[in-house]
Amino acid sequence: MRQALRELHERHAGDRGGAPADYIPELAKGDPDRFGLAIATAGGELFQAGDALAEFTIQSVSKAFAFCIAIEVIGRAAVLGRVGVEPSGDAFNAIVFDPRTNRPFNPMVNAGAITIAGLLHERFGDAAFPLLLDRMSQAAGQRLAVDEAVYRSELETGHRNRAIGHLLRNCGAITGPVDAILDIYFRQCAILVSAIDLAWMGATLAHIGEHPGTGRQVFDLGAVRDTLAVMFTCGMYDYSGGWAFNVGIPAKSGVGGGIVGVVNRQLGIGTFSPRLDAQGNSVRGIRVFEDLASDFGLHAFECLNQGSVFVTSLLR
Structure with missing residues (x-):
């Protein structure tokens, strides 16, 4: 997983497509080329690459x-x-x-x-x-x-x-x-987070509301289910249909450049890159999620996805 994230970071670091949000003046002042990735597992493991500790505002996430x-x-x-x-x-x-x-x-x-x-x-x-x-x-x-x-x-x-x-x-x-x-x-x-924070937040949802590292029950089980459902259908603005088709996991983006993704019972994924597309979603972030979904069979309807057993077995 560490190697996979490093390779993903190298693969997409040169992508200069999109531009940071400028309708919020402070967001336009950030470094547009920062790029961080992180994955946290339901078992409490953390993997990261690039500027995973760089802070940015959570915005719509x-x-x-x-x-x-x-x-x-x-x-x-x-x-x-x-x-x-x-x-x-x-x-x-x-x-x-x-x-x-x-x-x-x-x-x-x-x-x-x-x-x-x-x-x-x-x-x-x-x-x-x-x-x-x-x-x-x-x-x-x-x-x-x-x-x-x-x-x-x-x-x-x-x-x-x-x-x-x-x-x-x-x-x-x-x-x-x-x-x-x-x-x-x-x-x-305007809450400050990093890609690592988003990964843990996603993993907390993936772990049915319990933070995998602290063991604390943060969210109610029923609320988590409802939230993941709305993230899946509405979380990527007017690209939500394309996201469900191409990536196939619940996710939420923000104009600060962050995306949080949730693979139920398995993973939380956090990405950060402030260059946005016309819909307000991170260009590099979308590419990373597309590759992760393809490489690891994370799409909810992927025939190889056997639920929590599949990715857990890869991490052992």
Whole structure:
């Protein structure tokens, strides 16, 4: 596995396709050529290559974990009453709701994620973001922090998200103060992680909510199942169908350049490369996941994939 990651890093390091996100000014200041890979197993092993320790902001990868937490602490029925689970086919920041329900299509687009923040604010008020940060830290296996410069940058320039928030308030999807709810959302997107952190967070989901290294039960089992299902169908924005076809594992991307992937009962995969494609997904990250899925038979419908036995046997 170590050799495989090194070879993948070498294979794709020269790819200069795509460009970093520039609509958040602070994101445009980072090194566009950083590139890190990490895999954590359900058995607690870690493998890495390249800039796997380099920190970047989690951005939309946080949406999967916020949804998981909301399902657990607020309840499935209450969450699904405010946000759907259908792929939208639209860009992640589209200002469009499901015409049948007048609610966001799913929690992996901005409108849905802001609704999740609104639900958490309704229940926990000012304690909502500390709850998110604590749970995500437990999933990463270490205390995470917020990049204050990126948070301020998003707060000052996030006018589109502010418009989405007011439309959500108007249609009743959120009921609290829009600015306070958006503050939660901007802060969660500005949490600092590395590819290694994402690998452990993915492995925690793969290990049915238990962190493989610490042994701590971080997420509820039912919430994990629901989260993985929505990640599989909606986690890669308007490339989600292509991702399910070509890679075939639950995943979530972010415009900071990160992708987290989950091979159920087996692996968490984290990649970092800030050059993005037109859909907002990491160009190198997609290529790495495609190769991993092909080389190790990770696709959910791969005929050689025998569940947890297959990859576990390769790692012995």
